[in-house]
Amino acid sequence: MKISKLDAARQQLEVACHLFLQKESILAVHTLSGAAEEILGKLAERASQQSMFQRMKVAGESMFGRPVSTKEVSELINRTRNALKHANDPAEDPFSYNPDHGFVMLLRALVNFQLVTGGLSEVMEKAWETLKATHPLFLPPGQRPHT
Numbered sequence: 001m002k003i004s005k006l007d008a009a010r011q012q013l014e015v016a017c018h019l020f021l022q023k024e025s026i027l028a029v030h031t032l033s034g035a036a037e038e039i040l041g042k043l044a045e046r047a048s049q050q051s052m053f054q055r056m057k058v059a060g061e062s063m064f065g066r067p068v069s070t071k072e073v074s075e076l077i078n079r080t081r082n083a084l085k086h087a088n089d090p091a092e093d094p095f096s097y098n099p100d101h102g103f104v105m106l107l108r109a110l111v112n113f114q115l116v117t118g119g120l121s122e123v124m125e126k127a128w129e130t131l132k133a134t135h136p137l138f139l140p141p142g143q144r145p146h147t
């Protein structure tokens with residue numbers, strides 16, 4: 001079976017959104033979103049869009065007040081995703097998991113999908129709206145609800 005990277009990422013992201021909306025395994029949501037986010041980020045960059053990874057690198061440089069390497073940013077923002085995928089270091093077993101990291105990864109993947117395709121599927125839109133309602137601090141300041 002041949003499948004495009006975009007279609008693979010779409011399937012991963014849609015399943016992650018279904019799981020998120022059903023309040024199923026946040027670990028599965030994180031892993032599926034992380035796989036989709038990485039593919040979609042590269043597709044966005046190929047299309048001359050600033051991927052979420054690139055945006056987070058810029059934000060990190062602003063926060064630290066210095067240039068940061070791609071490796072440094074990747075280790076920082078993908079540590080949990082990588083802990084869910086690999087078992088290379090016995091010192092990392094067990095590890096602490098913060099469910100918010102899964103929600104952020106889903107948000108990253110949704111933004112990248114929109115950058116690549118110009119829109120979201122129905123289930124992605126529902127997940128996006130739920131994320132906005134339940135985790136407003138993940139949104140840029142201009143998009144957060146007024147309290």
